[in-house]
Amino acid sequence: xxPANNPxxxxxxxxxxxxxxxxxxxxxxxxxxxxPELALLIDRLPENANILDIxxxxxxPVAKKLAEHGNVFGIDISQTMIALAxxxxxxxxxxxxxxxxxxxxxSFF
Numbered sequence: 001x002x003p004a005n006n007p008x009x010x011x012x013x014x015x016x017x018x019x020x021x022x023x024x025x026x027x028x029x030x031x032x033x034x035x036p037e038l039a040l041l042i043d044r045l046p047e048n049a050n051i052l053d054i055x056x057x058x059x060x061p062v063a064k065k066l067a068e069h070g071n072v073f074g075i076d077i078s079q080t081m082i083a084l085a086x087x088x089x090x091x092x093x094x095x096x097x098x099x100x101x102x103x104x105x106x107s108f109f
Contacts, residue, residue: 012077012098019057019078027058027084034065042069052109054099059085059092067091073109075099 004011019026042065045051049070053063056074058081066072072092074085082096095102 016077016079019076020080023058023078023080023084027060027081027088030058030060032061034061038062038065042066045069050109052104056085056092056094057081059088059094063089063092063094075102 051066051070051072053066053072053074056063056076059074063072063074063085067089072089074082074092074094075097076082076085076094077096077098079096082094085092085094
């Protein structure tokens with residue numbers, strides 16, 4: 001496999017556009033139940049924790065499960081995925097953003 005280093009390709013745009021195209025099918029293929037490993041994190045969360053889900057996709061299953069235990073903030077580069085996350089996890093706060101551009105208050109999460 002060759003490294004992704006072609007200067008003529010904007011890889012962030014490629015990823016965003018690809019997820020925008022396949023968002024519905026990808027999100028519907030995700031399992032409804034969160035992985036058991038997520039329980040390890042949940043057990044360690046303080047009450048009313050602010051939780052950041054980077055690459056949240058359509059919000060299922062991770063953001064949906066985390067929202068049962070705190071305040072979920074999801075970030076994804078795909079506008080279509082963010083729209084699905086907002087629909088699937090109405091209590092969450094979801095933003096279409098490149099995580100490399102994100103800024104948060106210190107110690108917010």
